[in-house]
Amino acid sequence: MRGNFGEHFKLSIFGESHGPGIGIVIDGIPAGTPIDERKIARYMERRAPGRDPTATARKEADRVEILSGVLDGLACGTPVCCFIRNTNTHSGDYKELEKRMRPGHADYAGYIKYDGFNDPRGGGHFSGRLTAPLVFAGSIARSILKAKGIWIGSHILEVGGVRDTPFNAAEVSQEQLEQLEFTAFPLIDPSVEAVMRARVDTARSELDSVGGCIECAAVGVPVGIGSPFFGSVESVFSSLAFSVPAVKAVEFGDGTRFSDLQGSQANDPLAYRNRQITCLTNHNGGITGGITNGMPLITRVTIKPTPSISRPQSTIDLDAETDTTLEIKGRHDPCIVPRAAVVIESVMAITLLELIMDDRTTHLN
Numbered sequence: 001m002r003g004n005f006g007e008h009f010k011l012s013i014f015g016e017s018h019g020p021g022i023g024i025v026i027d028g029i030p031a032g033t034p035i036d037e038r039k040i041a042r043y044m045e046r047r048a049p050g051r052d053p054t055a056t057a058r059k060e061a062d063r064v065e066i067l068s069g070v071l072d073g074l075a076c077g078t079p080v081c082c083f084i085r086n087t088n089t090h091s092g093d094y095k096e097l098e099k100r101m102r103p104g105h106a107d108y109a110g111y112i113k114y115d116g117f118n119d120p121r122g123g124g125h126f127s128g129r130l131t132a133p134l135v136f137a138g139s140i141a142r143s144i145l146k147a148k149g150i151w152i153g154s155h156i157l158e159v160g161g162v163r164d165t166p167f168n169a170a171e172v173s174q175e176q177l178e179q180l181e182f183t184a185f186p187l188i189d190p191s192v193e194a195v196m197r198a199r200v201d202t203a204r205s206e207l208d209s210v211g212g213c214i215e216c217a218a219v220g221v222p223v224g225i226g227s228p229f230f231g232s233v234e235s236v237f238s239s240l241a242f243s244v245p246a247v248k249a250v251e252f253g254d255g256t257r258f259s260d261l262q263g264s265q266a267n268d269p270l271a272y273r274n275r276q277i278t279c280l281t282n283h284n285g286g287i288t289g290g291i292t293n294g295m296p297l298i299t300r301v302t303i304k305p306t307p308s309i310s311r312p313q314s315t316i317d318l319d320a321e322t323d324t325t326l327e328i329k330g331r332h333d334p335c336i337v338p339r340a341a342v343v344i345e346s347v348m349a350i351t352l353l354e355l356i357m358d359d360r361t362t363h364l365n
Contacts, residue, residue: 005240008357009350011137015084017122017129023083024133026069026140028357031077033144035070040139042182046342047135052184054200054335061087062132082136086129099318100326104307111318128245128336131343138346141353148356149220152348153177154341155186157300160199160210165189169253169282172217172296185338204334209306211246212337214344218286218297218352225292225355232290233297237351241301244343246336249302253285268295297352301344308332 005011008028015022041064048062062084069080098120101107106126110118118124142152151174157164165188167176180186187193203210226233238250258266261283268279268288278294285298308328317324333339 005243006350006354009137009141009354011134011350013130013133015086015130015133016119016124017127018086018124019119021083021085022130022133023081024137025079025081026137027079029069029075029077029080029140030144031075033075033140035066035073035075035080035140036143037064037066037073039143040064040136043135043139043342043346044132046182046184047132047339049333049339052338054185054197054333054338064136080140082133084132084136100324101315101318102307102326102328103313103315104304108316123245126245128340131244131340134244134350135342135346138343138349141349142345144353145349145356150218150352151177151220152216152218152345152352153180153186154214154216154345155180155188156196156337156341157213157215159196159212159335159337160203162192162196162199164192167215167217167296167298169285169296169298170279172219172298174219177217177219186341200335203305207311208309209332209334211303211305212335213300213302214337214341215298215300216341216344216348217299218348221286221292221294221297221352223292223294225352225359226287226290227355227358228290231355231358233287233292233351233355234290236355237299237347240347240351241299241344244301244340244347246303246306246340247301248304250299252287252297252299254283255285255300258283268293297348299348301340303337303340306333306336 003013006028010027012025014024044062044064065083065085067081067083069076069078101111105123107120110124110126122129145152153176155164157166167188185193200210226236234252241247241250254261254266266283268281268283271278271280282295282298284293286292286295287297309332310328312325312327315324315326316322
C-alpha cells in the first residue's frame with residue numbers, strides 16, 4: 001500500500017475511521033516555520049463532522065495533537081507528527097458489512113486486495129475521515145504560501161444540480177478568497193444557499209444523497225512553477241486530489257468546455273499592463289505547458305454522491321455466495337461537498353508548496 005506523497009513536502013498518512021485515531025507525519029517543513037495551532041483548528045472545524053445540517057450526525061472534535069517536530073510554536077526542522085483521536089465511533093453499525101459489500105464503496109475491492117483483512121468499520125483506511133490529516137498538512141502548507149503572497153480559496157460551485165456563480169477566472173482576488181476562507185458554506189452568490197440546502201434535505205428525506213462540485217482558486221502564484229509532463233501542476237494536483245475519497249473528476253480552466261472551442265477562443269492573449277506581462281483572458285486556468293503563467297490558478301473538482309444511503313440496494317453476501325439486499329445503517333452525510341471544500345484547498349496548498357520546493361533557488365529565496 002502507498003501511504004506516502006511528495007519528494008520535498010513529504011506526507012505519510014495513517015489510521016482508520018473507527019480505530020483509536022488518524023494522523024499524518026510531515027517531513028520537509030523548514031525549521032522556524034510558525035505553526036499556528038489556533039489557525040489550524042479553524043481549518044479543521046470547516047471539515048469536521050457534525051457541525052452543519054448537510055453533514056453526518058457523527059460529532060468529532062478533530063482536535064490535533066502535535067506529537068513531534070514543534071517547539072514553542074515553531075517547526076524544529078524534524079518530522080512533524082499529528083494525531084487526531086476518534087472519539088465518537090459506532091463500530092457496531094458495521095458488523096453486518098464484513099461480508100455484505102456496500103455498493104459504491106471500496107468494500108469489495110479492499111476485501112480482495114487485502115485478503116479480507118481490511119478494516120470495514122466506517123470504511124477503515126478508505127474513509128473520508130482520513131482527509132482530516134490532509135487538512136492539517138494543508139494548513140501548514142498554506143501558512144508558508146501566505147508568507148510568499150500566495151492565497152488559496154474555494155466555493156461550492158454545484159450541489160445536486162444547483163449552481164453558484166463561478167469565479168471570474170481572470171479577476172479572482174486575494175480579498176475574495178479571504179472572504180471565503182473561513183466560511184462554513186462558501187458561496188460567491190449567498191442567495192443560492194437556501195436552494196442548495198433544500199436539495200440536500202430532499203435527498204435526505206428520500207434516504208438518498210447528492211454530489212456536487214468545488215471550484216478552487218489560487219492567486220499570487222509566481223510564473224514558472226511546475227514542469228512539463230510528469231511534474232506538471234495539473235498532474236501533481238490531480239494525483240493528490242484523486243486520493244481524496246469520492247473525487248471523480250478534475251478539470252483546469254475551461255476544462256471539458258475546451259471541446260466546444262476553437263483555438264482563437266481558447267488561447268489567452270498576452271499583453272503588457274503597467275509594465276507587467278499578463279494574459280487578457282484565463283481559459284487555461286493559470287497553467288500552460290504544465291507550468292504556472294502568473295494568472296489565477298482555477299480548478300474544479302467533482303465529488304460523487306455519498307455512497308452510504310439508507311434505501312435498499314442490491315449487493316452480494318460473500319459468506320452465503322448469494323445476491324442480497326442491504327440497507328445501510330449508521331450516520332452518513334447526505335452531501336459531503338461543503339466539508340470537502342477545505343480539503344480541496346489543502347490539496348492545492350500541498351501541491352503548490354511541493355512544486356515550489358522543487359525549485360528552491362528561484363522561488364523560496
